[in-house]
Amino acid sequence: MAELTTIARPYAKAAFLFARDNSALAEWEKMLGVAAAVAEDPAMRAWLQQPQLSAGQKADAFAEVCGDALNESGRNFIAQLAEHGRLPLLPAVFELFHAFVAAQEAFVDVELVSAQSLEDAEVERLVGSLKKRLGREVHVSTRVDEALIGGVLIRAGDTVIDGSVRGRLARLAEQLNS
Known part of the structure; x- marks a missing residue:
């Protein structure tokens, strides 16, 4: 778990800084919450582990499942995670993002x-x-x-x-x- 947190932290920090700079903390927290729930789904986990799928295919399908919960920036974030094989980290990214928001808003x-x-x-x-x-x-x-x-x-x-x-x-x- 500690290793997952270590890997997820830079992604959570980047999402937090982007959301804070764009006054969109609540929107990003909601997006990441939906994405984390999708990533935790056993069927989605199994689907993401298919080696024949490209990162683009995984990102597109993942974003499609999330639907309107993701805006364009959220879809770009998902694409970056998919590119680096980090979509399964979304639950940890969401938890860390929430912790950053909690610290920011005291x-x-x-x-x-x-x-x-x-x-x-x-x-x-x-x-x-x-x-x-x-x-x-x-x-x-x-x-x-x-x-x-x-x-x-x-x-x-x-x-x-x-x-x-x-x-x-x-x-x-x-x-x-x-």
Whole structure:
């Protein structure tokens, strides 16, 4: 995975700089999101691995599947990736692009995982606390995982705050076993 990220980074950076300079960050993020989803499709992956297809054929077919989601610049970007055999990197390019946008716009994506559905007031309180702690705007998504038993697990980039009952029990078991 680290190797894929290393290879994808220059492409993501180039796309980010182009989008930023053309005031099109949101448009490019949407385009790359669609392209990443197409690249992750198992049928598309298998199709792209056919050695008899030229880079141009792969780029044209890929852009055709993406349809109107790609503008001319997006199609050119896809063509460049195809030329260098990098179309399978699109999911990693999209993730890195999103990280560059997040850094530029000073926000962080946060996932709140709870054992039960959270009330809006609880989410707002957690978001307020996270804004103070992280010093950034917070874009939050929530999901339920009953295996947590209770509490909340918070993922913000590389930071994980485990306030779940399952996490506390695991730490207690670790202490008892050591």
